[in-house]
Amino acid sequence: MTLRENVSQLMPQARQELAELVALRSVADPRQFPATECEQAARWVLDKFAEIGFADAHLEVTPDGSAAVVGSRACSDPQAPTVLLYAHYDVQPPLDDAAWRTPPFELTEVDGRWYGRGAADCKGNIIMHLAALRALGEDVAVNLKLVVEGSEEQGTGGLEEFVPGHADLLRADAIIVADTGNAAVGYPAATVSLRGMVNVVVTVEALRSEIHSGMFGGPAPDALAALVAMLATLRDAHGNTTVTGLDSTRRWEGAPYPTEQFISDAGLLDGVQLLGDGSVSDMLWARPAATILGIDCPPVLGSSAAVVPRAAARINLRIPPGTTPEEAEAALLAQLRGAAPWGVHVTIEVEAIGNPFEASTDGPAYHAMAAAAEEAYGRPMARLGQGGSIPLCTVFQQTYPGAEVILIGVEEPLALIHAPNESVAPSEIEDMALTEALFLQRYAALQR
């Protein structure tokens, strides 16, 4: 039997197992769901990988209290390279229960797709790993390691903190981060670029307290007006983000994000235009993007005829690979301070920064993955960017400087990850499992 036939025959089992895993409500927030749901999901993953040769599979408690499933499976050749397989078993909460057309924790087939929370992100990727390894059987000529974490979605960073202190446990030559997806069903892609970010809160103070806008308005310095003027410098008339010192002209070299697709995905209202001079991909993956997340000032209801003495805004600046968070932070702070009018007092608190990530695409693992995807799908593997960040990728890159980090998975755009009515295309599980199996064969062969 060919590898493709092997994977195909494993699909009924894949569906059964995905249904078991989706039924576990493994939202890593004990205020929303009992912690036992996550414990059961961890145990489920541990047992499945122990069954296929990860004899030492066990749980490691990470600094945020979540448990990661860790294991390894050596091959007979001690010189063989090591591949680390990553996924996470925790899921986003269902959010608006009423918006789900099927029960969120019951895998349900509708029009050929399988619906359920986590069906794609990331339980579908766990099933992908299992199917790939089962299809290969004993015939895997690389050393395998596994880490399936339990708190990716909460952003509490348990595994990120754990990795540097346990570097040998997860050390590998190639790291397959299975938590992204293809450009579309049937169109293979690796995610090669993730944005970093700088979050700041800027506070403006101008007066000791509120003063009547009739008696004082005019000459009195208005903190809210000052803040608005400062925030306005972050964009030009076309909507380009304009932070002096950051390059807002770069172009995206990988696969494009089709404009119509983006307009539909983002839910633009009729007649509302996209921002910026560049393409959607340029704006999303190659250039800085400032977003004002919130403003503290009197709400309309309850506001009075007073000049506002103090106002604050939280700003989120996304940055592409090639820009460090330190330089972005310095540029943003300098611009906000420089733009403050009338001598108002400005304080800026930096809340969080994150590094952008760029995968290397010239190593043996990337080439093996590209060839495997092309063999599985009959189409070349495209390079995608992602607008958000996966901080763990940077941790892997810094902890294992020589390792290749490759981001793939079953989370294509129709999967609606993090939203109600999440689903997975079974064909993506099948084709990506085949891709991963072919990758392991090719990568092993390359090293000989």
Ligand SMILES: [Zn+2]
């Ligand atoms: Zn995920």
